[in-house]
Amino acid sequence: MTQAPSDPVSGPEPTAWRDWSELAAAECVKVPGADDDKYTRGVLGVVTGSAEFPGAAVLGVEAAVRTGLGMVRYLGPRRPSRLVLQARPEVVTVAGRVQAWLIGSGMNSATRTESAGELLAHALDDGTPVVIDAGALDLVGRVTGPAVLTPHAGELATLLTAAGFEVDRRAIAAEPERWAETAADSTGCVVLLKGRVTHVCSPLRDGVRTAARIEAPSSWAATAGSGDVLGGVVGAVVATHADEAGDPARLVALAATGAYVHAWAADRASNRGPIAALDIAAAVPRIIARLASGSAD
Numbered sequence: 001m002t003q004a005p006s007d008p009v010s011g012p013e014p015t016a017w018r019d020w021s022e023l024a025a026a027e028c029v030k031v032p033g034a035d036d037d038k039y040t041r042g043v044l045g046v047v048t049g050s051a052e053f054p055g056a057a058v059l060g061v062e063a064a065v066r067t068g069l070g071m072v073r074y075l076g077p078r079r080p081s082r083l084v085l086q087a088r089p090e091v092v093t094v095a096g097r098v099q100a101w102l103i104g105s106g107m108n109s110a111t112r113t114e115s116a117g118e119l120l121a122h123a124l125d126d127g128t129p130v131v132i133d134a135g136a137l138d139l140v141g142r143v144t145g146p147a148v149l150t151p152h153a154g155e156l157a158t159l160l161t162a163a164g165f166e167v168d169r170r171a172i173a174a175e176p177e178r179w180a181e182t183a184a185d186s187t188g189c190v191v192l193l194k195g196r197v198t199h200v201c202s203p204l205r206d207g208v209r210t211a212a213r214i215e216a217p218s219s220w221a222a223t224a225g226s227g228d229v230l231g232g233v234v235g236a237v238v239a240t241h242a243d244e245a246g247d248p249a250r251l252v253a254l255a256a257t258g259a260y261v262h263a264w265a266a267d268r269a270s271n272r273g274p275i276a277a278l279d280i281a282a283a284v285p286r287i288i289a290r291l292a293s294g295s296a297d
């Protein structure tokens with residue numbers, strides 16, 4: 001999974017992409033112990049949703065809660081806040097300390113309100129680990145702590161074009177490894193590029209890069225809101241291991257575990273038939289339980 005230091009004469013070795021296994025994912029699932037409380041388990045701050053896309057807030061929060069963590073703090077406009085509380089009364093909608101942030105799902109950078117901009121700036125400014133999706137990807141230059149970007153190919157094309165690369169969605173789909181690596185190097189963040197095969201990699205540092213891939217067992221997860229659910233799962237896994245997120249190899253492991261859980265939850269929910277995004281979130285606890293118990297059922 002981790003690339004050896006590069007040879008100064010022949011240049012960097014091609015990245016070794018590790019297929020993320022059940023064993024590797026199981027190692028990133030935290031089971032609460034007797035001394036744990038809701039704060040030690042990890043609190044995820046969520047700044048997602050908008051008047052345009054309130055449902056994305058519900059989907060991400062639902063998925064985070066289902067993944068298992070101490071608490072979710074949701075901060076957003078009135079309508080998504082109301083919907084989030086209707087779906088999940090356990091969510092807290094007042095500001096406070098968090099171990100990680102999930103931002104951007106269900107937001108549109110072109111129509112961002114001033115108050116949304118302030119919440120996003122707050123999440124990005126204090127060095128807390130952050131998962132950045134959809135309508136917050138344009139703020140990648142403001143990152144101050146460990147960060148995972150979760151673009152689909154269209155969003156990655158927009159991000160790379162803004163950084164001066166000539167690339168479109170089709171080119172990224174044709175060479176996802178190359179463009180995920182380029183984006184990681186250009187932004188300094190871990191990049192999780194979504195698709196039937198999801199690619200997760202760290203920036204190259206001192207000749208070392210960590211890279212993992214997750215091939216979904218089917219394509220039923222290609223449905224509206226599925227990526228919003230993924231954001232919640234990855235956010236929860238990072239929040240429960242926030243003290244490790246400063247190590248790029250660990251951050252890749254945590255993000256890859258989120259993608260693994262999402263892909264297999266979709267498979268479990270689908271049972272070879274169609275699914276909605278919320279069905280994926282509902283199946284997440286069974287995948288976490290399987291990983292936590294080490295049993296393959």
Ligand SMILES: NC(=O)C1=CN([C@@H]2O[C@H](COP(=O)(O)OP(=O)(O)OC[C@H]3O[C@@H](n4cnc5c(N)ncnc54)[C@H](OP(=O)(O)O)[C@@H]3O)[C@@H](O)[C@H]2O)[C@@H](O)CC1
Nearest residue numbers: 053054055056105106107134135152153154155224225228
């Ligand atoms: N219920 C809710 O609240 C939901 C809320 N949602 C929220 O909606 C927001 C918009 O997100 P979005 O991905 O739908 O559109 P957007 O980023 O504007 O795409 C721009 C262009 O990119 C391309 N493209 C699109 N998808 C692609 C893909 N998978 N893989 C590759 N390429 C893809 C395509 O370009 P084209 O094919 O035309 O070249 C498209 O025109 C976002 O905040 C999200 O969280 C959604 O999650 C749905 C449920």
Ligand SMILES: Nc1ncnc2c1ncn2[C@@H]1O[C@H](COP(=O)(O)OP(=O)(O)O)[C@@H](O)[C@H]1O
Nearest residue numbers: 152194195196216219221222224225226227228
């Ligand atoms: N063909 C596919 N097969 C399996 N999973 C897919 C496929 N296409 C997309 N996905 C997964 O579905 C999710 C879609 O995310 P995204 O494109 O952000 O959708 P949305 O914005 O509607 O939530 C991602 O987790 C991605 O990996």
